[in-house]
Amino acid sequence: DGGITQSPKYLFRKEGQNVTLSCEQNLNHDAMYWYRQDPGQGLRLIYYSQIVNDFQKGDIAEGYSVSREKKESFPLTVTSAQKNPTAFYLCASSRTNTGELFFGEGSRLTVL
Amino acid sequence: AQSVTQLGSHVSVSEGALVLLRCNYSSSVPPYLFWYVQYPNQGLQLLLKYTTGATLVKGINGFEAEFKKSETSFHLTKPSAHMSDAAEYFCAVRRDGNNRLAFGKGNQVVVIP
Numbered sequence: 001d002g003g004i005t006q007s008p009k010y011l012f013r014k015e016g017q018n019v020t021l022s023c024e025q026n027l028n029h030d031a032m033y034w035y036r037q038d039p040g041q042g043l044r045l046i047y048y049s050q051i052v053n054d055f056q057k058g059d060i061a062e063g064y065s066v067s068r069e070k071k072e073s074f075p076l077t078v079t080s081a082q083k084n085p086t087a088f089y090l091c092a093s094s095r096t097n098t099g100e101l102f103f104g105e106g107s108r109l110t111v112l
Numbered sequence: 113a114q115s116v117t118q119l120g121s122h123v124s125v126s127e128g129a130l131v132l133l134r135c136n137y138s139s140s141v142p143p144y145l146f147w148y149v150q151y152p153n154q155g156l157q158l159l160l161k162y163t164t165g166a167t168l169v170k171g172i173n174g175f176e177a178e179f180k181k182s183e184t185s186f187h188l189t190k191p192s193a194h195m196s197d198a199a200e201y202f203c204a205v206r207r208d209g210n211n212r213l214a215f216g217k218g219n220q221v222v223v224i225p
């Protein structure tokens with residue numbers, strides 16, 4: 001079945017460590033997105049990519065980095081510069097111009 | 113800038129009663145509007161969407177929403193709540209041609225037996 005796979009589902013990190021969250025899709029979608037979810041805050045856009053080897057900052061990109069070397073993959077690195085990284089991270093993809101996003105199951109990051 | 117307002121972070125409804133979740137949007141262009149549902153520790157699933165055409169949109173699990181341009185609203189309804197409807201619901205509006213969405217803060221729905 002086609003879909004979006006995020007891993008790991010749960011991740012614990014010590015302060016000062018970088019971590020990378022994986023996002024893979026087999027939907028043949030051009031665009032991919034990373035959102036951060038905090039309780040009562042809705043979803044906030046971190047980074048997005050419309051095409052391979054190109055990506056743009058979203059609303060809260062500070063302390064995060066991404067790459068888009070393959071159409072299927074859009075990993076997110078949470079760096080030690082992110083002041084409050086504990087959150088639920090959601091990856092999504094879409095066909096260009098349809099508006100509809102398809103989401104993965106999410107990754108919950110906890111900083112100890 | 114496009115934005116969405118959802119009032120009432122927590123909504124309680126009795127089993128069998130009407131579910132009504134309100135969404136008001138702000139958009140400088142004809143909006144694309146969405147409702148998503150999220151179960152605990154899971155991703156978001158699309159319930160329904162409005163892009164163009166018929167203003168009453170039917171979605172999955174018996175939900176529907178009506179686009180009212182004059183009221184800048186896109187309220188979600190279901191005639192009879194079921195225990196399985198307990199979840200968080202998000203309204204969203206497309207911000208631009210890059211499919212970036214602006215999300216509301218969500219409504220946590222509790223269904224009372």
